[in-house]
Amino acid sequence: MGILFSAPQVEFETIREQWLQSVSQIARGGQFVGGPSVAQFESSFAAYLGTEGAVGVGNGTDALFLALKALNIGPGDEVITVANTFIATVGAIHQTGARPVLVDCDDSYLIDFEQVKASATPRTKAVIPVHLYGRMVDLREWLPWAEEKGIAIIEDCAQAAGASLEGKAAGSWGTMGCFSFYPDKNLGALGDGGAVVSSSPEWLSRLRKLRNHGGEIRYQHEIPGFNSRLDSLQACALQIKLSYLDEWSAKRRDIAAGYAIRLQGLDYVAVPEASRDSRHVYHLYVIRLVDGRREALKKHLQKKGILTAVQYPVPVHLTPAYSFLGYAAGSFPNAEGYANEILSLPMHIGLTEDEVALVSNEIKSFFA
Ligand SMILES: Cc1ncc(COP(=O)(O)O)c(C=O)c1O
16 A cells, blocks of 8 residues: 555544444433533633634534624625635635635745735725644734724634644634634544634624524524534544644654655755744645646656645636636736645655655655
8 A cells, every 4th residue: 555645544543442432422322413522522622722612513614604604794794815725715705795805825825914914995804814734824913903903813723723823722813713623634523523712702602503503502593593513423533532632743743844854955845844933733744846847746656656635726716616706817926826836745643754754755766
């Protein structure tokens, strides 16, 4: 077998016995949606992040959508985010009826704050910084600016569970933080799952209603709502995995350091920069091939049994789905240029040092 790109099955082996026991326990109790296991995970996750609370929802896309709905964002409003994100960030904005306003990324692949400031209008109700690849957007300057303007910051933490800046967790900086527990995420469930975290009792209460047909108590519908809840079996898996998250993040950082040592200094390869104040959790290890040979390298590695990926091959504004926003080729030069140059290398907790060396050597031999 070759080298896998991601391997949630390796994580499952670690939690197998404990999880199977909790499945039996839940099955005996008969409460498969909500219930004590969800409440327990929500309070553990909030404690881990240092927020007042967490609200489990069906997936990360719903987490973003419900966070925006909690703020009453809808038609006539604008929400700013970045062009090089997973489509779900923009989809969630669009689903509320608000207009997604896109900006470019900087050379660390993260949303460019100067462009955010320049794009804000009186209609701007929120900005969604995306902590892409597991590295936090530096929100230090954002908070006073957003407060002064009355703009909410909704952190897209789908790729950044466990990341932090100056010791403060991703998700605990903004008005709300939105997480995906898709299986290959750093904190992944055994199916779909998500959460919104916040330190505002008001937003937490609205989120608990919105995810459950508009009410926290059955048949008491206080506001129009949705059905987007976290399953008990997923909450159990997440509760167990949360206790491994820091260890697994450290393992990801070791792997990243292993790649960096071997690939640094190569003429055609740019390795991701590790920032000093920020704890990068390397959801993805993304290199950039600056000589136009990304596809050829990808094929070369595939032939050697090494799986890689491109996150993401087409910036959101150039997808058919969002062409109606009116942006064009050339609107966001960084996002567009990087989309042709980036390559995500294998990154998961089952990767050995020998495998990291092998992948790196294959890249070197390709360019030699
Ligand atoms: C940056 C980003 N935002 C949002 C999402 C949506 O999460 P989900 O797939 O759980 O709906 C993802 C995950 O795929 C993501 O990577």
